[in-house]
Amino acid sequence: MTKRQIKRILRIVFIMVSIGSLYFVPWILVKAWILPLPNTVQEQVEEALGHGFDGMVVYVDQGGKPPEFYAAGYKNREEQIPADPKALFKIGSVNKLYVAVSIAKLANAQRLSLDKTLADYFPELEDRIAYADKITLRFMVQHRSGIPNFTDHPGFWNEPQASGKDVLEYALDLPASFKPDEGYEYSNTNYLLLSRLIEKVVGYSHHQYIKEKILIPLGLKNTFSSLSEINMDNLMSGYYVGYDEDLKTNDYGSTIATAEDVGIFLRALNDGSLFDEGEQEIYSSIYVYEHGGLIPGYQCLAEYHKDIDTVVVQFINTTNFDGYEWNLSEIVINRIVKILRSRES
Numbered sequence: 085m086t087k088r089q090i091k092r093i094l095r096i097v098f099i100m101v102s103i104g105s106l107y108f109v110p111w112i113l114v115k116a117w118i119l120p121l122p123n124t125v126q127e128q129v130e131e132a133l134g135h136g137f138d139g140m141v142v143y144v145d146q147g148g149k150p151p152e153f154y155a156a157g158y159k160n161r162e163e164q165i166p167a168d169p170k171a172l173f174k175i176g177s178v179n180k181l182y183v184a185v186s187i188a189k190l191a192n193a194q195r196l197s198l199d200k201t202l203a204d205y206f207p208e209l210e211d212r213i214a215y216a217d218k219i220t221l222r223f224m225v226q227h228r229s230g231i232p233n234f235t236d237h238p239g240f241w242n243e244p245q246a247s248g249k250d251v252l253e254y255a256l257d258l259p260a261s262f263k264p265d266e267g268y269e270y271s272n273t274n275y276l277l278l279s280r281l282i283e284k285v286v287g288y289s290h291h292q293y294i295k296e297k298i299l300i301p302l303g304l305k306n307t308f309s310s311l312s313e314i315n316m317d318n319l320m321s322g323y324y325v326g327y328d329e330d331l332k333t334n335d336y337g338s339t340i341a342t343a344e345d346v347g348i349f350l351r352a353l354n355d356g357s358l359f360d361e362g363e364q365e366i367y368s369s370i371y372v373y374e375h376g377g378l379i380p381g382y383q384c385l386a387e388y389h390k391d392i393d394t395v396v397v398q399f400i401n402t403t404n405f406d407g408y409e410w411n412l413s414e415i416v417i418n419r420i421v422k423i424l425r426s427r428e429s
Contacts, residue, residue: 143343147393176377322381331381
């Protein structure tokens with residue numbers, strides 16, 4: 085058999101497998117992907133409501149242009165209050181970017197070492213977290229520690245912060261997911277421990293450190309560390325598919341911010357203006373420059389696209405961990421970016 089015949093057979097097999105895989109692709113995703121691309125971002129935001137979302141906010145910052153704000157649907161569906169592009173929102177794991185920046189700043193100041201281990205900083209956990217003496221801070225920042233994710237424990241969602249239980253307990257005395265630096269697994273436990281390490285190093289709340297080193301220098305006055313700091317009327321309501329109640333008062337410890345504040349932060353993160361000398365080199369070696377966030381009722385995507393020098397922040401206040409809402413949100417933001425690229429061509 086010649087090489088040409090082999091290549092032809094492989095091409096046919098690939099096509100057959102690709103066609104066969106379509107039977108397993110949810111058609112709601114296919115439909116969202118193949119719909120004709122609208123001409124404007126606002127049209128795309130409004131179209132996205134057809135996927136079952138209650139409300140949506142989008143912030144766009146293209147270099148050299150004034151920021152743009154878009155909204156559709158409801159900020160509060162019970163009271164029929166329209167979505168507000170300046171509303172506060174629970175940003176979930178997008179907060180990991182702020183924590184990683186803090187770790188880079190402290191490492192640059194030699195107040196901690198990325199190559200020291202979890203056991204070095206928390207000796208009391210050496211017998212409760214597998215390989216604690218081998219897990220470096222670098223591995224924790226990069227989700228290469230193997231420490232189990234405490235939010236995978238059903239007890240965390242059944243009894244959120246109000247129970248008074250230390251959520252770290254949900255990740256202790258368990259087998260490691262893998263040996264340190266021998267795999268990757270997204271684990272909120274890594275960042276819970278890193279946040280506590282910041283507090284141990286600086287001697288006060290990691291939220292206050294983030295405020296001093298990130299929020300104040302950037303002039304961000306609409307980023308908060310807890311529900312107790314905000315006027316709840318300014319917070320966008322959150323909804324879970326199949327559950328009628330508004331989830332805005334549920335406290336999972338999320339940072340709260342406007343899309344604009346997140347966008348300003350992301351711009352400064354990517355253009356380097358957030359960093360002092362030496363800090364960006366460290367940060368680039370340990371973590372990413374964009375992120376998503378997902379908690380019941382709230383999903384957020386914060387992206388920077390270098391080719392068009394554009395920050396896009398997307399808030400959607402409808403989630404379903406058993407459905408396709410997250411995949412749909414990714415399709416929507418990708419379509420928004422296509423529209424923005426077409427405007428530049």
